[in-house]
Amino acid sequence: MKVAALSLIVAMILPSMMTGRQAQDSVANLTGNVERGKTLFTAAFKCASCHGTTGESGSPRLVPMRRTQADFIRFVQKPTANAMPAFGDQPPQALADVYAYIKSIPERTPPSVQSIPVLNDVLKTIP
Amino acid sequence: MSERSGKSKNTGVGRRRFLKGAAVGAAALVTNTPAESAPALPLPRLSVAPPTEAAALAEMGLALPAQAAAQASATVAAVPASDFMVDVLKTLDLDYVAVNPGSAFDGLHESLINYGQNKKPEMLTCLHEEQAAAISHGYAKAAGKPMMIAVHGTVGLLHASFGIFQAWCDRVPMLVVVGHNRNPTSNINRPHSAQDMGAIARDYTKWDDEATTLDRFAEAAVKAYTYGRTPPMGPTLLVVDSALQDSRISDRSRLRIPALTMPAPPQGDTNAVKEAARLLVNAQTPLITIGKVARTPKGWDLMIELAELLQAPVFVGTYGSWQDFPNRHKLNGRGGAAYRPDVTLGLELNDMAAAARNARAGGGKTISICAEYLSQGRNIHDYGNYSEVDLAIAADAEATLPSLIEEIRRLITPEKRTAFDARGAKIAAAHHEERTKQLEEARFGWDVSPISIQRMIAELGAQIKNDDWSIGSGHQFTGDWQRVLLNFDKHHRYWGDCGGFGIGYDTQAAVGVALANKGTGRLTVAVVGDGDLNFGPGTLWTAAHHKIPLLFLVHNNRGYQAEVMIVQRMCSQRGRGTENAHIGTTLNNPDIDYTKIAQGYGLYAEGPVTDPNKLAPALQRALVRVRAGEPALVDVISQAR
Numbered sequence: 119m120k121v122a123a124l125s126l127i128v129a130m131i132l133p134s135m136m137t138g139r140q141a142q143d144s145v146a147n148l149t150g151n152v153e154r155g156k157t158l159f160t161a162a163f164k165c166a167s168c169h170g171t172t173g174e175s176g177s178p179r180l181v182p183m184r185r186t187q188a189d190f191i192r193f194v195q196k197p198t199a200n201a202m203p204a205f206g207d208q209p210p211q212a213l214a215d216v217y218a219y220i221k222s223i224p225e226r227t228p229p230s231v232q233s234i235p236v237l238n239d240v241l242k243t244i245p
Numbered sequence: 246m247s248e249r250s251g252k253s254k255n256t257g258v259g260r261r262r263f264l265k266g267a268a269v270g271a272a273a274l275v276t277n278t279p280a281e282s283a284p285a286l287p288l289p290r291l292s293v294a295p296p297t298e299a300a301a302l303a304e305m306g307l308a309l310p311a312q313a314a315a316q317a318s319a320t321v322a323a324v325p326a327s328d329f330m331v332d333v334l335k336t337l338d339l340d341y342v343a344v345n346p347g348s349a350f351d352g353l354h355e356s357l358i359n360y361g362q363n364k365k366p367e368m369l370t371c372l373h374e375e376q377a378a379a380i381s382h383g384y385a386k387a388a389g390k391p392m393m394i395a396v397h398g399t400v401g402l403l404h405a406s407f408g409i410f411q412a413w414c415d416r417v418p419m420l421v422v423v424g425h426n427r428n429p430t431s432n433i434n435r436p437h438s439a440q441d442m443g444a445i446a447r448d449y450t451k452w453d454d455e456a457t458t459l460d461r462f463a464e465a466a467v468k469a470y471t472y473g474r475t476p477p478m479g480p481t482l483l484v485v486d487s488a489l490q491d492s493r494i495s496d497r498s499r500l501r502i503p504a505l506t507m508p509a510p511p512q513g514d515t516n517a518v519k520e521a522a523r524l525l526v527n528a529q530t531p532l533i534t535i536g537k538v539a540r541t542p543k544g545w546d547l548m549i550e551l552a553e554l555l556q557a558p559v560f561v562g563t564y565g566s567w568q569d570f571p572n573r574h575k576l577n578g579r580g581g582a583a584y585r586p587d588v589t590l591g592l593e594l595n596d597m598a599a600a601a602r603n604a605r606a607g608g609g610k611t612i613s614i615c616a617e618y619l620s621q622g623r624n625i626h627d628y629g630n631y632s633e634v635d636l637a638i639a640a641d642a643e644a645t646l647p648s649l650i651e652e653i654r655r656l657i658t659p660e661k662r663t664a665f666d667a668r669g670a671k672i673a674a675a676h677h678e679e680r681t682k683q684l685e686e687a688r689f690g691w692d693v694s695p696i697s698i699q700r701m702i703a704e705l706g707a708q709i710k711n712d713d714w715s716i717g718s719g720h721q722f723t724g725d726w727q728r729v730l731l732n733f734d735k736h737h738r739y740w741g742d743c744g745g746f747g748i749g750y751d752t753q754a755a756v757g758v759a760l761a762n763k764g765t766g767r768l769t770v771a772v773v774g775d776g777d778l779n780f781g782p783g784t785l786w787t788a789a790h791h792k793i794p795l796l797f798l799v800h801n802n803r804g805y806q807a808e809v810m811i812v813q814r815m816c817s818q819r820g821r822g823t824e825n826a827h828i829g830t831t832l833n834n835p836d837i838d839y840t841k842i843a844q845g846y847g848l849y850a851e852g853p854v855t856d857p858n859k860l861a862p863a864l865q866r867a868l869v870r871v872r873a874g875e876p877a878l879v880d881v882i883s884q885a886r
Binding site for chain 2: 164179234
């Protein structure tokens with residue numbers, strides 16, 4: 119019990135003792151859980167409200183995810199985009215889980231406009 | 246369609262005689278009858294103690310309905326005063342009156358359906374006064390003229406107030422008639438009476454009056470109609486004493502109806518218009534940015550003429566704008582990323598503050614032609630910031646366009662024409678690039694479920710492309726996909742958003758748009774959010790009951806999704822976690838079955854459609870019903886944004 123409590127205290131204090139570089143490395147090295155990330159993405163954090171349930175149809179699109187995990191977590195915790203809510207109080211592990219889920223979504227090349235009849239019809243009306 | 250009642254036999258001979266006499270009398274009165282005081286005298290202002298209803302009426306030579314009936318039996322010439330009110334309303338080119346019934350206007354109600362034969366105006370039965378107002382709002386935009394709503398004192402007016410407010414913010418006319426029992430005799434109708442009934446909606450009506458005599462009713466009704474339709478337009482309100490409606494007229498010939506003369510809308514000062522033309526013709530990179538300009542198809546044509554004459558880009562403004570310029574026109578847009586306007590012409594923009602600031606900082610000029618200068622509003626902050634433009638013209642833009650175009654045409658030299666054409670070619674290239682890029686974006690998530698908004702709109706567009714269609718809902722909840730994917734190539738394609746940015750407009754106003762389109766051969770469609778639909782589902786019944794054909798496509802993302810992110814942001818700003826942001830913002834558990842709701846109101850409906858490949862067939866089936874003349878609904882489970 120004492121060991122567990124001590125571990126918890128160390129876990130809480132340790133990050134604050136890290137240098138910025140160390141903290142970044144520690145975030146970068148987190149291993150995300152895809153299933154947990156999916157739940158967080160769709161239900162808890164409601165990322166789908168803007169980015170679509172699969173990250174493909176919303177704005178901005180999240181797939182393909184071009185950020186590194188550390189960069190993603192840093193951005194989500196303190197976004198530079200005005201419309202994006204900050205998730206600064208979320209533990210890095212939760213955000214690493216979300217990152218893992220987004221990365222797990224297969225990157226698909228969408229069909230061309232010309233190959234989708236209803237969009238091709240629209241294309242023909244553009245002068 | 247007409248709801249004629251078979252109750253006319255009760256008032257048979259006398260009413261028919263009156264109809265005959267009234268027709269002759271009204272024609273004569275409209276032309277040259279001198280003003281006379283009405284036999285129905287005004288109710289006295291309450292000073293010490295209110296008289297009883299019977300005493301008050303007796304003072305005016307009127308009587309309670311029962312007493313009036315007794316009097317009527319004594320003289321066949323005595324007729325309901327509300328019949329005269331209908332005579333007045335029939336001079337105002339009102340096709341419809343939307344009501345949720347109320348005893349404070351039961352006299353007028355009875356006269357409309359019996360004496361007026363439920364024609365011009367024809368009564369629409371609404372399940373809520375807000376729906377009556379919203380239907381009227383959509384109708385006025387599509388029909389180019391107002392309709393009337395009739396509401397009960399206080400309670401009915403309060404219910405209607407939100408719809409009136411939206412029309413006010415959208416600068417749309419609507420004739421609101423409020424029945425008012427000024428001498429309530431019971432605890433039930435006392436709360437329905439007020440010292441100043443018009444005050445309830447005065448902050449978002451252009452003009453109001455209370456009619457306590459028939460002469461005053463006639464004049465006020467014509468005034469209300471005239472003021473409401475004169476730019477800047479807006480709802481007008483007429484309070485009508487219920488005792489006056491129920492009173493009897495002994496001498497119809499003493500009443501007259503003022504002739505309706507619509508004033509020409511205000512045009513811009515000649516010298517100011519010349520200066521605007523000079524600035525625009527001498528500009529290297531002019532930009533036209535527009536709000537609610539094209540009130541009529543003529544305005545739409547004038548906008549195209551102006552843009553093509555100058556070869557200047559036309560930016561159709563924010564969500565508040567009507568679609569006043571074809572979105573596929575090569576000059577639609579801001580001219581491209583590199584285009585820096587040196588002269589910006591704002592047409593019917595109530596706020597050019599930022600544009601003016603930016604222009605000044607860059608050495609550019611701004612011009613504003615706007616009717617808003619003629620009415621700065623009241624309590625509601627919808628009139629925008631003060632705009633430090635270089636040239637301000639207080640006028641109706643559509644009415645001013647012919648003189649502006651004429652002056653521009655006069656100033657254009659062959660050399661300028663050549664330069665303009667070169668400019669136009671660059672703008673056209675930018676337009677093509679921008680629109681093509683937007684279309685590329687529509688491909689992403691094409692086959693996901695829930696269905697993407699872009700796919701939902703594109704599939705709808707494909708199904709109606711061979712119809713003469715008209716979309717009755719706004720686009721504030723579908724991003725910009727309607728403008729990207731639908732071809733707004735005619736004035737009647739799109740009627741803009743709600744005006745006041747309040748939820749509850751799309752479903753209800755679309756019924757009004759469809760009503761205006763009925764019989765014109767146009768197919769009306771509406772993309773309505775699930776949140777919006779829940780503000781006025783009863784409108785579906787009104788559409789079914791009156792056989793108003795339109796397709797409701799429900800953009801069902803099961804929540805107020807725009808709010809989810811806003812609440813999340815607040816949660817995160819306060820460091821309390823975002824996990825609870827769904828509370829109060831989402832609509833599930835249980836999911837709402839809009840198909841059953843619509844079916845319950847008598848519509849053909851299907852859904853929820855979750856598979857994007859099944860959307861087109863569902864739309865086809867529903868549109869078969871709509872083209873046959875009835876409303877239909879398709880519930881689509883959609884992406885949030």
